[in-house]
Amino acid sequence: MRRLAAAAFAVAMTAATAVGADTRGLAAAAVALIAILAGLYVRAAATVAVLAAMAAIVVTESHPMLAATSGVCAAAYLVLSYATLTRVTAIGIAGFAAAGALATALPVDLPWLPLLAPVAVVAVVGLVLSPFPAD
Numbered sequence: 291m292r293r294l295a296a297a298a299f300a301v302a303m304t305a306a307t308a309v310g311a312d313t314r315g316l317a318a319a320a321v322a323l324i325a326i327l328a329g330l331y332v333r334a335a336a337t338v339a340v341l342a343a344m345a346a347i348v349v350t351e352s353h354p355m356l357a358a359t360s361g362v363c364a365a366a367y368l369v370l371s372y373a374t375l376t377r378v379t380a381i382g383i384a385g386f387a388a389a390g391a392l393a394t395a396l397p398v399d400l401p402w403l404p405l406l407a408p409v410a411v412v413a414v415v416g417l418v419l420s421p422f423p424a425d
Contacts, residue, residue, distance in 0.1 A: 293330055296370035300326040300339055303363035306356045307346035315350035318342050329371065336371040340364045354394035362387045 304326065308319040325339035343364060347357050365383045369375050 292370055292374075296336070296367050297326060297330060299363045299367040299370065300329065300336070303340070303343050303360045303367055304346075306360035306363065307343045307350075307352060309356055310352065311346060311350045315346045315352075318346035318349060322346065333371055336368060340368060355391060358387045358391045358394075361390070 301323075304319050304322045307322070308316060311319060319342070322339045322342035325335045325342055328335035329339055343360055346352075347360060352360070362383055366375065366380075369379055369383075
């Protein structure tokens with residue numbers, strides 16, 4: 291059952307990369323589909339499928355929302371292929387996808403803004419981990 295759910299996420303991941311893709315993107319999506327079929331029997335092929343889907347996104351410059359959809363499905367696919375999907379994992383996947391989609395949707399034209407991102411990530415991690423005692 292878990293393999294079939296993983297395969298469903300993988301097919302959705304590949305379908306999101308194939309929307310509006312050119313010949314190179316469709317070739318990468320075809321490689322991803324072949325790797326998905328192999329992933330039903332060999333777990334390591336799941337990683338190849340995700341890498342092929344990422345290649346399809348890169349060569350076709352997909353719409354950010356399609357890339358976010360593909361990323362969410364890829365994360366769920368890998369988690370289902372290698373571990374069990376928990377509520378916390380699902381919330382984390384959806385949260386990072388929403389943050390990425392929001393970041394691409396905001397029309398900010400500040401060239402120095404990417405320099406602020408690592409500082410913001412460290413601050414958020416520190417804030418999230420602050421309730422836990424230091425050992």
